[in-house]
Amino acid sequence: MKQAFKEKTGIMRLLEIAGEKKGLLICSGILSMLSAVFMLVPYVSVYYILAELLRHAADLSSVDGPAMIRWGWIALWGLVAGLITMYLGGMASHIAAFRILYGLRVQLTEHIGRLPLGYLTRTSIGAVKKTLEQNVEKIEQFVAHQIPDMCNALATVVVMFAALIYLNFWMALVCLTAIALGFGIQASMWVGEDAKKWVKLYYDALEEINASAVQYVRGMPAVKVFGQTVHSFRRFYDDMVRYRDFCVRFSDSFQNGFAFFKTILASLLSFILPVGVLLLSRDPAGMAFALVLLFFVILGPGTAAPLYKFLYLSS
Numbered sequence: 276m277k278q279a280f281k282e283k284t285g286i287m288r289l290l291e292i293a294g295e296k297k298g299l300l301i302c303s304g305i306l307s308m309l310s311a312v313f314m315l316v317p318y319v320s321v322y323y324i325l326a327e328l329l330r331h332a333a334d335l336s337s338v339d340g341p342a343m344i345r346w347g348w349i350a351l352w353g354l355v356a357g358l359i360t361m362y363l364g365g366m367a368s369h370i371a372a373f374r375i376l377y378g379l380r381v382q383l384t385e386h387i388g389r390l391p392l393g394y395l396t397r398t399s400i401g402a403v404k405k406t407l408e409q410n411v412e413k414i415e416q417f418v419a420h421q422i423p424d425m426c427n428a429l430a431t432v433v434v435m436f437a438a439l440i441y442l443n444f445w446m447a448l449v450c451l452t453a454i455a456l457g458f459g460i461q462a463s464m465w466v467g468e469d470a471k472k473w474v475k476l477y478y479d480a481l482e483e484i485n486a487s488a489v490q491y492v493r494g495m496p497a498v499k500v501f502g503q504t505v506h507s508f509r510r511f512y513d514d515m516v517r518y519r520d521f522c523v524r525f526s527d528s529f530q531n532g533f534a535f536f537k538t539i540l541a542s543l544l545s546f547i548l549p550v551g552v553l554l555l556s557r558d559p560a561g562m563a564f565a566l567v568l569l570f571f572v573i574l575g576p577g578t579a580a581p582l583y584k585f586l587y588l589s590s
Contacts, residue, residue: 299371300422306364307423308430311581313360315434316353318574320346325573326566364423372419379411405485425588428581435578442567446550450575453546454582457539460532461586477525480518487511536586540579547575 323346331338387395387403395403439447487510551568558564 296371296374299367300418303364303368303371303423304426306360306367307426310357310360310364311427311430312434313353313357315431316357317350318577320350320353322566322570322573325569329566329569330562361423361427364426365419368423369419372415375418376411376415379414380407383407383411400486400489402482402486404489405482409485421588424584428584428588431581432578432585435574435581439571439574442570443554443564445554446547446567446571449546449550450543450571450578453539453543454578457536458582461536463532473525473528476521480514480521484511484514484518487514540582543576543579544572547571 324343327338327343328335383406387407436447436451439450551571555564555568
């Protein structure tokens with residue numbers, strides 16, 4: 276008995292579309308991950324410089340100046356290496372994206388040429404144009420920009436939390452708990468049948484207004500000759516009003532969860548400091564933990580930036 280064919284979706288479908296350009300996408304992802312690691316080197320350098328100053332706070336003349344200069348150079352070369360690998364990763368993803376788009380548009384054009392005339396008379400020119408141009412263009416945005424960003428953000432989060440857990444498990448757990456709480460509230464609004472229905476309605480409304488806009492532009496000579504306004508094009512006007520009303524309702528349904536998510540990620544330091552001070556109070560003279568707390572204060576709030584990228588990419 277033959278197994279039912281299951282259509283690929285998401286990243287797997289994208290790799291299937293990429294075809295022989297898959298290698299460029301993988302190369303772009305690896306380079307973006309390396310860029311993330313190199314970009315964290317300046318944070319580590321700042322930590323070691325501040326640690327050296329903290330250890331000799333009572334007598335700054337005993338500070339190891341050459342070591343601090345060395346860490347400064349390490350920070351600079353880490354930044355340069357991060358920018359170079361980011362550029363190379365972006366170049367690889369853009370080359371792959373434009374080659375994929377060219378191949379897709381050729382295939383779509385050939386497919387449209389083979390369609391029966393009845394389909395073309397039943398379908399608006401705007402809908403066909405949107406598929407051929409805007410829908411395909413969305414793949415370029417994802418391949419050329421969002422895949423490198425996603426790999427970069429993933430590597431940044433993994434490396435940062437690995438370092439935080441290695442230094443102090445309990446303080447890292449506090450950060451993870453706060454972030455998980457924010458993401459949990461945000462994610463709960465994107466799962467389930469209701470969320471799928473909202474997203475489908477949004478893209479249906481977007482396609483309708485695109486199709487109506489093309490028809491409106493094609494009728495512009497009549498608008499000019501007879502002195503009409505957009506209100507005379509009843510379908511276009513109704514689609515605009517419907518799209519506006521839907522977007523307002525769609526945005527309002529997410530505002531509370533998004534505000535809570537942003538507040539938590541922007542306030543990670545308020546979760547770190549109380550736990551850090553509590554642990555430090557058990558051993559006020561413990562220089563080792565003071566350095567660990569310093570590292571958390573420097574690096575902890577920095578986890579918010581890659582997590583914001585994940586939120587943007589999830590759409």
